[in-house]
Amino acid sequence: MLAAGISLAAQTPSLGRISFPTSGSAQAQAPFIRGVLLLHSFEYDDAIEAFREAQRIDPGFAMAYWGEALSYNQPLWRHEELARARAALAKLGPTAAARGARAPTVREKAYLDAVERLFGDGAKAARDRAYAERMGQLAQANPADDEAAVFHALALLATIPENERNAAVSLQAGAIATGILKRNPQHPGAAHYALHAFDDGEHAAMGLDAARTYARIAPASSHARHMPSHIFLPLGMWDEAVASDESSFAASVDRVKRQGLSMAQADFHSLSWLHYEYLQQGRFAKARDAMQTVERAIAASAPGTAKAVPYGAAPYSAAPYSAAPYDPSRPVPRTLTAQPTPPTSPALRAPPASHDHVESEIGRGFGPVSLKSELASMRARLVIESGAWGAMKGVGSFDNIDELFALGMASVRLRDARRAEAALEHLGTASKTVPDRDAREIAQIMGAELDGLLRLSRGDRAGALAALARATALEAKRPRPVARPYPIKPAAELYAETLLGAGDPAAAVVQFQAALMRTPRRAASLLGLARAAQKTGHRAESAEAAKDFLAAWHLADTDRPELAEARALAR
Incomplete structure (x- = not known):
C-alpha cells in the first residue's frame, strides 16, 4: 500500500512540506520524507543519513535506495560520486532489472529507471540529458505528482553546460517550479529550483x-537561508542579502557545533x-570580521590539526553572525617581481569547496586551499572597495588573480610602476594560458583595466581611455553577473571614474549608468553617478543617486568620508 497520509503528517516543518506517497512502511515514511526535504535544500550529507535510516527501518523500501543514490549527484555543483551512487543502488539489487522488480508500483519503477539512467554508462552530460528526459516522461504520466515535476525542473537545469x-x-524549469509553489507554498524544492532558474543575471526579479x-x-537548512541572496544580490537589495547570508552562515556553524x-x-x-554585501553597505569593519573567521579556519586546518577538529576545540570564537559562472582563481602562490616569471599553473581558479573531505559522504568541505583562495579574493575586494591601497604596499605575492589585480591597481595608486607592470605581465600570461575560457576572459579584462591605469599614470590620457574602453567593451559582451561581479572592479565603473577624473563628466554619466545596469545599486557606481551628474548640472539626478547611495550605506562605518560627500550631493 502507498503510505499517503503519512507523507504530510510525519514531516519536519522547519524543512518545508511535500506530498510524496510511496510504498514504504509507515514507520519508514518520516525519515524518507525528511531525506527528500533535505535533498531539495541540497543538504546532501544529512539526506543520505535520513534515507539510510529509512532503509534500516524497511530494508525492502525501494525508494529509500533511490533517495540515497540521488543524493550522490549534486547537479548544480557540477559534482557526483558515481561509485557511491551505484553502490547505494546495488544494496537494493545487483542489476537494474532486479532493483526494478523490487519497486511495487509502475510509478516507483519509473523513479528507479530514471536514476538508473543518471548513474548508468556514458559521459556525465549524456546521462544528465537521459535523466532529464525520463523525469519529463514521469512527470507527464503522473500530473498530480509534484515530486516528479520538481525533480524534472532540477534535471533540466542540470543539462545546461557549466559556464x-x-x-x-531556465525559464521552462522556473515555470514548472513556480507552478508547484502556487499549489504548495511550502514546497522547498519548488522555491529552491525557481531561484536557480531565475538567477541567470537577466531574470532575477x-x-x-x-x-x-x-x-x-x-x-533548518543553511543553504535554504543562503539561496534568497541569489536574487537579492543581483538586484542590489543589500539589506535583504546580508540578512540572508548572515543567517545562512550562522545556521551552518550551528550544524558544525551540533554534530x-x-x-x-x-x-x-x-x-x-x-563579505561582498558588507562592502556594498560600507561596513568595512564587518567585512574584516568575516575575513578573520576565514583566517581562523585556515589556522585550524594547518598540518597537525586538519583531521576533524570540532568547532570550539580549535582556535575559533563564536561566529559573529546570526552553489557564479566565474569562481575565484585557483590559489597558486606567486611572487610579484620586477621581472616576473609567467604563471605555470594549469589553471588559476578553483571551486569554493573541494570534494575530498573525510567528514562528508559526498567529500565536500572547505579545506585550506579553497579557503586561502577565498581569503585572497576577500582581501582584493576590500582593498578596491575601500581604497585602502596602503594595505598592498610592499606585498610581493598573491594567491589568485583577484589578488593579483588588486596588487596591480594598488601599485598604480601607490606610484609603484615596476610592481604594477609586473602584475600586468602576469595577467597577460594568464589571459593566454589558463585553460578555462571564462577565467581567460576575466584575466584579459583585468589586464586591459590595469593597462589603462598604468597609461594614465604615465600621462597617456588617450591611451588610458582607449584601454579602459576596450576593457568595458569586453565586459559588455559577457552575460550580466549572477552574483559578485568579475572582474572584481567592474570595467564600466572604472572607465566612468577615469572619464570623470579626466574632465568628461557627461561621458562618465553614461558609463556609470551602464555599470548600474549590469550591477544594480553598486555603491561606487551610485556615488560616482552622483558626482558626475552634479558636474554636468543635472542636480536632480545627482541628488537621486546620492540618496540611493546613502540608503545602501545606512549602516556604514561612521568614519567614512563618502557619507558627508553624499549628504551634500543629496541636498
Missing part, C-alpha cells in the same frame, strides 16, 4: 517571491557573499 546560459531551459519564501519554508564537525563543514560560500 553557459540557456534562457529557454522573477524570483523575488520565491526568495522571500524559501528561507521561511526551510529555516561535532570541523569548520571545514561550515558554509564559507555564504560567508564570501556576505
Whole structure:
C-alpha cells in the first residue's frame, strides 16, 4: 500500500512540506520524507543519513535506495560520486532489472529507471540529458505528482553546460517550479529550483517571491537561508542579502557545533557573499570580521590539526553572525617581481569547496586551499572597495588573480610602476594560458583595466581611455553577473571614474549608468553617478543617486568620508 497520509503528517516543518506517497512502511515514511526535504535544500550529507535510516527501518523500501543514490549527484555543483551512487543502488539489487522488480508500483519503477539512467554508462552530460528526459516522461504520466515535476525542473537545469546560459531551459524549469509553489507554498524544492532558474543575471526579479519564501519554508537548512541572496544580490537589495547570508552562515556553524564537525563543514560560500554585501553597505569593519573567521579556519586546518577538529576545540570564537559562472582563481602562490616569471599553473581558479573531505559522504568541505583562495579574493575586494591601497604596499605575492589585480591597481595608486607592470605581465600570461575560457576572459579584462591605469599614470590620457574602453567593451559582451561581479572592479565603473577624473563628466554619466545596469545599486557606481551628474548640472539626478547611495550605506562605518560627500550631493 502507498503510505499517503503519512507523507504530510510525519514531516519536519522547519524543512518545508511535500506530498510524496510511496510504498514504504509507515514507520519508514518520516525519515524518507525528511531525506527528500533535505535533498531539495541540497543538504546532501544529512539526506543520505535520513534515507539510510529509512532503509534500516524497511530494508525492502525501494525508494529509500533511490533517495540515497540521488543524493550522490549534486547537479548544480557540477559534482557526483558515481561509485557511491551505484553502490547505494546495488544494496537494493545487483542489476537494474532486479532493483526494478523490487519497486511495487509502475510509478516507483519509473523513479528507479530514471536514476538508473543518471548513474548508468556514458559521459556525465549524456546521462544528465537521459535523466532529464525520463523525469519529463514521469512527470507527464503522473500530473498530480509534484515530486516528479520538481525533480524534472532540477534535471533540466542540470543539462545546461557549466559556464553557459540557456534562457529557454531556465525559464521552462522556473515555470514548472513556480507552478508547484502556487499549489504548495511550502514546497522547498519548488522555491529552491525557481531561484536557480531565475538567477541567470537577466531574470532575477522573477524570483523575488520565491526568495522571500524559501528561507521561511526551510529555516533548518543553511543553504535554504543562503539561496534568497541569489536574487537579492543581483538586484542590489543589500539589506535583504546580508540578512540572508548572515543567517545562512550562522545556521551552518550551528550544524558544525551540533554534530561535532570541523569548520571545514561550515558554509564559507555564504560567508564570501556576505563579505561582498558588507562592502556594498560600507561596513568595512564587518567585512574584516568575516575575513578573520576565514583566517581562523585556515589556522585550524594547518598540518597537525586538519583531521576533524570540532568547532570550539580549535582556535575559533563564536561566529559573529546570526552553489557564479566565474569562481575565484585557483590559489597558486606567486611572487610579484620586477621581472616576473609567467604563471605555470594549469589553471588559476578553483571551486569554493573541494570534494575530498573525510567528514562528508559526498567529500565536500572547505579545506585550506579553497579557503586561502577565498581569503585572497576577500582581501582584493576590500582593498578596491575601500581604497585602502596602503594595505598592498610592499606585498610581493598573491594567491589568485583577484589578488593579483588588486596588487596591480594598488601599485598604480601607490606610484609603484615596476610592481604594477609586473602584475600586468602576469595577467597577460594568464589571459593566454589558463585553460578555462571564462577565467581567460576575466584575466584579459583585468589586464586591459590595469593597462589603462598604468597609461594614465604615465600621462597617456588617450591611451588610458582607449584601454579602459576596450576593457568595458569586453565586459559588455559577457552575460550580466549572477552574483559578485568579475572582474572584481567592474570595467564600466572604472572607465566612468577615469572619464570623470579626466574632465568628461557627461561621458562618465553614461558609463556609470551602464555599470548600474549590469550591477544594480553598486555603491561606487551610485556615488560616482552622483558626482558626475552634479558636474554636468543635472542636480536632480545627482541628488537621486546620492540618496540611493546613502540608503545602501545606512549602516556604514561612521568614519567614512563618502557619507558627508553624499549628504551634500543629496541636498
